Amino acid sequence: MGASGALVLAGVLAIAVGALSAGLSRSPRTGLMAQSVGMVLLGVAGVWVLASGHTVGAGFRSDVRPAFGVDGLSGFFLLVIAVVGAPATLFARDALEADWQGRSLALATGVFLLALIGFVCARDVSTFLGFWELMTLVPAGAILLGRQDREARHGVFVYLAITHIGGAGVWVAMLVLAQHGALGGHPLGGGLAAFVACASLVGFSTKAGLMPLHSWLPRAHPLAPAHISALMSGVMIKLALYGLVRVLFQWLAPPGLWVGITLMAVGALSCLGGVLYALMQHELKRLLAFHSIENVGIVALGLGASLVFGDIGQPTWSAIAFAAALLHALNHALFKGLLFLGAGAFSKAVGGLELDRLGGLLLRMPWTGWAFALGAMAIAGLPPLNGFASEWLTLQSLLHLGVASHLGVALAGALATAALAGTAALAVYCFVKVIGLVLLGLPRRAECAQASEVPVGMRASMVFLAAACVALGVLPGLLVPTLAALGPGRVRLHEGAGLNVPGTGSLPTLALALALLVLVAGLVRLARSRRAAPAPTWVCGQPPAAGLQWTSAGFTKPLRLVLETLLRTRREVQVTVSSGVVEAVAYEAEVPHLFDTLLYGPVSRGALHAAGIARRVQSGSLRTYLIYLLALLGVLLALARTGVLR
Amino acid sequence: MTGAVTWGLVVSSLAVIVVRRRSLAIALVAAQSLGLGLYAVTQGSHTSTALAVTGTVLIAKALVLPALLFFTVRRARKERLIATELPALGRLAISVAAALAIEQLIPRFGLTGAGTEHAAVAVLALGILTAVVRRAVLFQALGFLIAENGIYLAGLSLPGGLPVFIELGLVFDLVVIVSVAAAFAAKIHEQLGSGDSSLLEALRD
Numbered sequence: 091m092g093a094s095g096a097l098v099l100a101g102v103l104a105i106a107v108g109a110l111s112a113g114l115s116r117s118p119r120t121g122l123m124a125q126s127v128g129m130v131l132l133g134v135a136g137v138w139v140l141a142s143g144h145t146v147g148a149g150f151r152s153d154v155r156p157a158f159g160v161d162g163l164s165g166f167f168l169l170v171i172a173v174v175g176a177p178a179t180l181f182a183r184d185a186l187e188a189d190w191q192g193r194s195l196a197l198a199t200g201v202f203l204l205a206l207i208g209f210v211c212a213r214d215v216s217t218f219l220g221f222w223e224l225m226t227l228v229p230a231g232a233i234l235l236g237r238q239d240r241e242a243r244h245g246v247f248v249y250l251a252i253t254h255i256g257g258a259g260v261w262v263a264m265l266v267l268a269q270h271g272a273l274g275g276h277p278l279g280g281g282l283a284a285f286v287a288c289a290s291l292v293g294f295s296t297k298a299g300l301m302p303l304h305s306w307l308p309r310a311h312p313l314a315p316a317h318i319s320a321l322m323s324g325v326m327i328k329l330a331l332y333g334l335v336r337v338l339f340q341w342l343a344p345p346g347l348w349v350g351i352t353l354m355a356v357g358a359l360s361c362l363g364g365v366l367y368a369l370m371q372h373e374l375k376r377l378l379a380f381h382s383i384e385n386v387g388i389v390a391l392g393l394g395a396s397l398v399f400g401d402i403g404q405p406t407w408s409a410i411a412f413a414a415a416l417l418h419a420l421n422h423a424l425f426k427g428l429l430f431l432g433a434g435a436f437s438k439a440v441g442g443l444e445l446d447r448l449g450g451l452l453l454r455m456p457w458t459g460w461a462f463a464l465g466a467m468a469i470a471g472l473p474p475l476n477g478f479a480s481e482w483l484t485l486q487s488l489l490h491l492g493v494a495s496h497l498g499v500a501l502a503g504a505l506a507t508a509a510l511a512g513t514a515a516l517a518v519y520c521f522v523k524v525i526g527l528v529l530l531g532l533p534r535r536a537e538c539a540q541a542s543e544v545p546v547g548m549r550a551s552m553v554f555l556a557a558a559c560v561a562l563g564v565l566p567g568l569l570v571p572t573l574a575a576l577g578p579g580r581v582r583l584h585e586g587a588g589l590n591v592p593g594t595g596s597l598p599t600l601a602l603a604l605a606l607l608v609l610v611a612g613l614v615r616l617a618r619s620r621r622a623a624p625a626p627t628w629v630c631g632q633p634p635a636a637g638l639q640w641t642s643a644g645f646t647k648p649l650r651l652v653l654e655t656l657l658r659t660r661r662e663v664q665v666t667v668s669s670g671v672v673e674a675v676a677y678e679a680e681v682p683h684l685f686d687t688l689l690y691g692p693v694s695r696g697a698l699h700a701a702g703i704a705r706r707v708q709s710g711s712l713r714t715y716l717i718y719l720l721a722l723l724g725v726l727l728a729l730a731r732t733g734v735l736r
Numbered sequence: 737m738t739g740a741v742t743w744g745l746v747v748s749s750l751a752v753i754v755v756r757r758r759s760l761a762i763a764l765v766a767a768q769s770l771g772l773g774l775y776a777v778t779q780g781s782h783t784s785t786a787l788a789v790t791g792t793v794l795i796a797k798a799l800v801l802p803a804l805l806f807f808t809v810r811r812a813r814k815e816r817l818i819a820t821e822l823p824a825l826g827r828l829a830i831s832v833a834a835a836l837a838i839e840q841l842i843p844r845f846g847l848t849g850a851g852t853e854h855a856a857v858a859v860l861a862l863g864i865l866t867a868v869v870r871r872a873v874l875f876q877a878l879g880f881l882i883a884e885n886g887i888y889l890a891g892l893s894l895p896g897g898l899p900v901f902i903e904l905g906l907v908f909d910l911v912v913i914v915s916v917a918a919a920f921a922a923k924i925h926e927q928l929g930s931g932d933s934s935l936l937e938a939l940r941d
Contacts (some may be wrong), residue, residue, distance in 0.1 A: 712876060716868045720834065727841035
C-alpha cells in the first residue's frame, strides 16, 4: 500500500473514530474535530491520486465480493467530499449543542461521510449499491433527529419515496452491467446498453435532483441541519452524477447521440426551471435548494455536450465539456456548501430564514455576511469567482456545439446555449434579491437588529470555502487539464493559470482578477476622498423605515408578470372596508410548483386510488390470506394437471 | 405406516374442525402428535437414529405445545360465543370438499405407500382448512399443528426420514408460531372478551 492508500485508510479511521466518539462522549466537539481531520486526510489523498494518475487498491470488478479502491475519478470526488466535509464538520462543532440530539447528529454526520466515501471507493456491485442506499437513508435519519414535526416527516417521506422509486433504475442498471461483466471488463454495447442508459438516467437523475425527478430536493434539503444540508446539496447530489459518469462514460460503449441530447435537454430544463422557481421562493434554504437543481442542470449540460462531441468525432471538445462539468460540480460543492453554512449561521443568529424578515446582517455579522456575499456572487456566475470560470467553460463548449455541421446537434447546442445564458442572467437577478434582502438594508425585526457574529469555528469554515471560491476562480487552469484527462479520449490540454480552449480564445482569469482588484481599490479610494454632507437617504421625503424596503415578492414581480402564463401565479387580495373607509388590505400571492400540480399530483392520486383497491384485497385477516394461498395452490395444481404448466 | 394410524390422523383432524370445546380440540391434536411420535420412535429404534430424533421431537411437541395452549385456555376461561362462526356441519362439509379437491389435484410425489401419501396430503390440507374455517385464534394455532403433523407423516414415510436439522428447524418454527398465537389469543381475549380473530378487522383505520 502506498502513501495515498495509507492516507485514505487514516482518513476513514479518523472519521469512524470521530463519529463513535461524538456519539458516545459528553460533547460532540472532539469527535467532529476528528471527522474534520479525517476529511482533510482524504482530500489530500484524493488530490494525490488525481495528480499522480495512479490507482490505489482494487480495480472495478463485476462480482459481489466487497472491494475498495481509488482511481483518478474517485480521487476527484474524494476531493469534492473533503472540501465540503471538512468545513461542514468544523461548522457543526460549534453549531451543535452538547445534548443527546447534538451527539446523535454528530454521529449521523460521521456515518453519512463514511457512506459518501464508501460509495466513491466501492469497486464491486454489492458495495456500490450498499453505500448508494446508505447514502440515501442516513440523511433521512439526520433530518428526523433534528426535527420531528409533521412537515419534516412528510418531507422525509417524499424524499425516501421518490429517491427509492427512481433509484430502482440504479439497481437495474448496475445488476445488468455486473451480469454482463461490464464493471472492470469490456463496456456493454448493443440494445442492452440503451436499456441500461435509460435505467441509469432515471436512477441517478432522481438522486441528482434533475428535473422532472427533482421534487424531493426542495422539500428535503431545507429541513436538514445546516451542515447536513451543505453535505446533501454540495456533495450527495454530485455523487449521483459520479455514478452517471461511471455508467455512461466507462461501463457502456459509446451510448449514442440520443443519450447526450437527452442529458442536455434534462440539464437545460433543470437549470432554467431551477433558477426560475428559486426566484419565486421566500425562504432562504428552499431558495438555495432550487439553485442546486439549477447547478446540477449545468453539470448535466456539460456531460451531455461531452457525449455529443464524442459521438460526432470531436474528442478534444468532448474532454473540455467533460472537464467543464466536473469543474462546475466542484465549484457548486464549494459555493453551495458556503451558502448553506451561511444560512445556518444566520438561522442560529436570528432564528428564522424568511427573506422578508431578515435584513441588515452584513453590518452585524461581517465575517459571515462577506463570506455569504462572496458565495452568492460565485453562484451567480460573477467574475473572477469560480462559478464564472466553470460556466464560461460550459458555455464555450455549448457554443462550439452550436456550430456543428449536424443540424440536429447544432440546434441542440444553440438551445442549450440560450438556456445557460438565460440561467446565468436569472441567477444574478436572484442573488441580487438575496443579498439585498438578507445582508443589506435595515433589519426587519428585532432579532436581526440584535444579531451578533457566530463562533470562530463556524466563521472559519465559511471563510475557507469563500477563499476556495476565489482561488478556483482565479486559477481554474491548474485543474482543468487534469479533469479533461479523466474524460473520454484522455485528451491533454494546455496548462496554465487561466482557461485556454482551442479556437475560441482564452479567459485570463488571473489578469481579470488583478484588473478587478485595482478597479475596486480605485473606487474605494475615490469614495473615501469624496466630500459629501452626511444626510439620511432620500426615501420620498421621510426617514428610511424597514416597512418601506423591497420585499421578496415585490422584487420578482416584473418577472412573474412577464412569465404569468408559464408560472400560473395565484393571487388573492382582501380589502376590509368599514363605513366606506379601507381599513386593511391583505395580499397573498403564490407560485405553484407546476411539476407537483401537473405531474406528481396526478401520479400520487393514481397511486393512492390503486392502493385503495389493493387494500380491499389486503384484509389483514389470516383466514383470508390462507384462502388466497389455497386458491393459488388449487389454480396452479389445476393448470399443472391440464398441462398448461409443464 | 399402518392404516389405523393414518385413519386416526385424518379422523382426529376432522374432529378438530367440528368440536366446540377448545380443551377437547387441544387433546385431539396432542393425541395426534403423540401417536405419530410413538410410531416414529418404534420405527426409529430399528431403522435409523434420524427417526428416533423425529419421535423425540414429536413427543416434545405433543407435551409442550398442548400444555402451552391449555395454559392459555385456563387464562381465558369465560369464552364468549363466536357469533359469526359457521355451523359445525357447514365447516365439515367445506373442509371435506376442499380436502378432496386438493387430493384429486395433487400428483403422486413418491412416498412408499399411496395410502400414506393421501393421508399426509389430507392431514396437511385439513390443518390449513381448520385455520380457515375456525375464527378463534386458538383453533387457528391448532390448525398449524395439524398441518405440521401432515408434513411429519410424509417425512416418516420417506426412506431414512427427514434430516435432523430440518426437523429441528420445523419444530422451532412451530414453537415460535404457537407461542405467539397463544400470547395473541390471551391478549385478544383480555381486550375483546373473545378469541375471535375477525373482531380485529374492526380495528383497521
